[in-house]
Amino acid sequence: MSELTSLVPEASYVAIDTEFTGLGKRYEAVSIFDNMEQRYQKLKTIVQRYSVIQFGLSVFNVLGEDRLECQTFTFYTFPSAANVDFVVSVPTATFLIRNQFSFDKLIQTGLHYMKRKEEIAFREKMDKVEELEPVTDISEKDTQFLEATKAIIDDWIDKGATNPHITQELSPFRRRLVYQLLRESYPFIWAENTRNAGNSPLILIHIGSNEETIIQSFKQKKKEEKIEKAIGFRKVIDLLALAKVPIVGHNMLLDLLFIYEHYLEPLPATYLEFRSSILDLFPVLIDTKYIAEFLVDPAAPLQSTVLQDLFVELKRYPEVVKIKSINSTAHPYTPEKLRPHNAGYDSWMTGSVFAHLCHREAIPFDTIPTEKRILNQIYLTTGQTHLNLHAEDSEAVFYL
Amino acid sequence: MSELTSLVPEASYVAIDTEFTGLGKRYEAVSIFDNMEQRYQKLKTIVQRYSVIQFGLSVFNVLGEDRLECQTFTFYTFPSAANVDFVVSVPTATFLIRNQFSFDKLIQTGLHYMKRKEEIAFREKMDKVEELEPVTDISEKDTQFLEATKAIIDDWIDKGATNPHITQELSPFRRRLVYQLLRESYPFIWAENTRNAGNSPLILIHIGSNEETIIQSFKQKKKEEKIEKAIGFRKVIDLLALAKVPIVGHNMLLDLLFIYEHYLEPLPATYLEFRSSILDLFPVLIDTKYIAEFLVDPAAPLQSTVLQDLFVELKRYPEVVKIKSINSTAHPYTPEKLRPHNAGYDSWMTGSVFAHLCHREAIPFDTIPTEKRILNQIYLTTGQTHLNLHAEDSEAVFYL
Structure with a gap:
């Protein structure tokens, strides 16, 4: 944790990924005809029901025009032992186990977390x-x-x-x-x-x-030590919010909703409130799925915008961008040792894909936070093709 | 499984225990002032929300007046991979993990199960x-x-x-x-x-x-092979219902409710319907907690009626009843290798406690199925002290 305190504020950008315990049947109700407010309400119900169980963070530093360095962290997070229920969708459980996720490890060693309001109540107590x-x-x-x-x-x-x-x-x-x-x-x-x-x-x-x-x-x-321990994993999110570094995700809307609801505050009543709150917290959000779908030169299209496919396709040109993974002391592994669907591994793939895409689309690393083409453009899985967090109101987004 | 097909019908009695994924806050709403119908409705809501994840079965055979033989089986059961949610209360998850339960093993190797009505639909499909x-x-x-x-x-x-x-x-x-x-x-x-x-x-x-x-x-x-596989663990319950052997549990009301709801049929609308259905299925139910609380000679009371305490206290007199655990081929362990809160281990403790109690209270093994004092008298944890499944209607039970 103390390692991150010094790493994050210095980062060129960080890439994130989360694993959650399900989407369930309700996800099928998200429709191509929903406007953003309707979609938000449906997703909110889902996000409130399930939990985030793994958070992946890769901290990228640009060393030169075509050289980056990266450190990757995987955190297991589990609700504290209060009298709450932990809901997992059965297909998700099976999927995660097949991808070597361990629920035993999660329950035994997962970091607890405490929302900001819960912290206030805890201090008062x-x-x-x-x-x-x-x-x-x-x-x-x-x-x-x-x-x-x-x-x-x-x-x-x-x-x-x-x-x-x-x-x-x-x-x-x-x-x-x-x-x-x-x-x-x-x-x-x-x-x-x-x-x-x-x-x-x-x-x-x-x-x-x-x-x-x-x-x-x-x-x-x-x-303070006691309070810190209770805050637990939320410290990492606080750190990201404080540093205001660019945060890169792949198809990141659900990640943002899960992070907000579980680590920070109950999701706001309306989409517009959520939009303004999330931008207050993280003013520079970048979605690689959006870039891959909409910004890539149509003359040289990508074969697929699925994260793993992108990663494999873009990695074929290693001469373009060189990314060196370095061990962190607390997490003594490089991402190559992990597997897809481990949140750390996926955050590493996401950050790497982003670096390659920047190079391919001629986005200089030092202009990332002000690059209007990619800034806060979030991909939408079905229905609306993407979400412009800068749009005047929630009706101003595009429809398929 | 085929081993059980020959073992169960020959058994003198079987002891059972289940582990489920929680009781949650709602359990606190079960009140000392509830009548049986109210209690049933409250418990039903709980039982429908959570799952049975382990079923322990110990098959006891009386070899002589003071000698028994026992085989113990532990089954992990997990819902099939349909789009359903699996709900675990956080304290229960932590408790089970501390007692060496493995959720990873559950998800990887747990037997699926299919209710009777689901089987009919499956055959039609x-x-x-x-x-x-x-x-x-x-x-x-x-x-x-x-x-x-x-x-x-x-x-x-x-x-x-x-x-x-x-x-x-x-x-x-x-x-x-x-x-x-x-x-x-x-x-x-x-x-x-x-x-x-x-x-x-x-x-x-x-x-x-x-x-x-x-x-x-x-x-x-x-x-038929395909259907058998889909029926999965329910075969064991069908076997118990078919054999009509005495079924012994310790504080077994929740076990019965969970078994009924998850392996057999949705719980009936009213307590009276449940009572008649459960007795149709399992006409000889015996609750060791009831015996220990209410039938033990007041001149020589037991120190505690908690299962483990009972087991330790009654085992102190090994000269009275000798129980030999034998390995089964499919489950190559004797219960001594397991731990409390493993359902197999707990079923073995329950069946052993029952044997000792029979001896202590002079209940001959061969009269068990007709022994009115113990037949279908189910212990109630709070409120009513026990439930007489033979009572005229649900109002006819005793109150504390």
Whole structure:
């Protein structure tokens, strides 16, 4: 993650791809006769039902007129363990498994994510814990428990408290009592909970100083760490939004909708609101499917605009653009080791296809963000052939 | 499967357990104040939303007054690849993965299943294929294709046709043409399709005889094989229903609902209809949670009626009942190799607990099917303490 923090803002462009858990029957209802608002409403229902489970990111740097360098990252993302449902369409599950996707790995190691509004609620909840009314009516048994705990803590401090102290398993109520004890008598001890529900031990850490400012900054840091962890994968999306680098996708409308709904905010009520929000976040969007379909010189057409076909066809001329994949430390592989339909691999193909297309269509790399022909022109799979995010209103787009 | 066909009807009793993909938030709505009809409606909504993904079956045979033998089977079941959604609650997914369940294995190797009504529709569809109107308007290109195909088939027959012949990839229309050619000119050749949609080759098999009766019985056999494969796991449930052996579960109401809805028929409109249907199918149901909660001698109560706790507590007296697990050929493991929350393992624990409880409560094994105290008394998790399937109507059950 820290690697990306330095990489992304320096990038010439990034390419993205997502894998999601399905489109389902509802996708068949998207019609050639829909206007953009109708299409948006239909897609929104689909996007809300399914999840994004893999996010691929390839960071491209132009080194010279015909040389680029690229680093590729694949992230598994899985909803946090709240009481929500995870919906997978059966054909999608079978398709992904055939393409070596692992649902076991997803559930075991997938990064959680938290929308911006959820983060605000989470911060408020953390503040509230500190403001809990002190318990005053303490039973004799609990008083004995607190006395014993005090003795253990004092003993631990006497011995230097160099290592964290792990308490016995405590009920939620007893954890609350210990928090209260610490606030009242040991402000220089930080307590960390290992689980939120049921019985669990607390981990006690001696902050190492009695000074108010040091204690406060230690606690603030710990709180931020906890929040960062909960935000999880959304940090990557925040990073992309902050850097405002060109974002390249292939047939990217669904990717954008899934990213918005699952990592950022619930999708807005209308298409026009979505359009303005997505451009606020990512002002430079480029769709290679659009370029391949509509901008390529008709005198030398491409055989197919399917991503893999494009990749193979354009790669045949390696003398034109040279792209070097380099390992990242966190993701120790180059895309060549992966396979199509891995989001990282597909983002790498997309970014490579884009580089080749730029060369072929004489789009200089340094003018990408201002290149009107390709800027924010998003391909539409059926019906409207593409979506001009700059159009006056949603009715102003073209129809097949 | 064929192993079960001979095992199940001979069994003294079978124990079952299922793993399903969730209960979700809706389960919290099941209330202590619900009558049985209300509870049924709430549970039905839950059961329709989620899926059964593992079915455990342990077949017990009483060898003597205090000796039993047991074989355990674990089946993964996954919906067939139609355009349906597979819903998993996130906490359930995490829980199952922690207990070594593999979703990858489920999707890759899970047995499909087909409800009885779906089987009827499937049979009708297969008959229809044979009754398709012959194509008469055949293009020149297709005529050439048919001529070439004929030549290939004749050549294959000339050479003895001992091995199946695999054609090139054919479009659905061309497959239809080949079927037509075979019906008209080669009735003694059986063609098998490898996929139903898109392009795929046909596998041709020479039946080995020109005699009408042999050809017809060959074709009938092939058709039945195809139907059997589509029925898939439901065969096991059919087998249980046919054998009418006592079926033992632990806290088994949800198991019964999931089995009914997913493997057999959509759940009936009302609880009373469900009750009569389930007893038609499985006239001898026994719930070990009910026995442990309500029939155990109050002078020597059990410490807990949670399945694992019961199993550990009752196993402490191995001199009372001896249960020998034997390997089955298809499932080459004994339950000891598995873990709790594997459906096979849990069915084995359930059946073992039942044997111990019978001994403890002086229920002779040979009177099980007529033992009124335990027959069709199903435990209820909250609210009503148990469900008497023999009660006059759904209002006649007890309340806490």
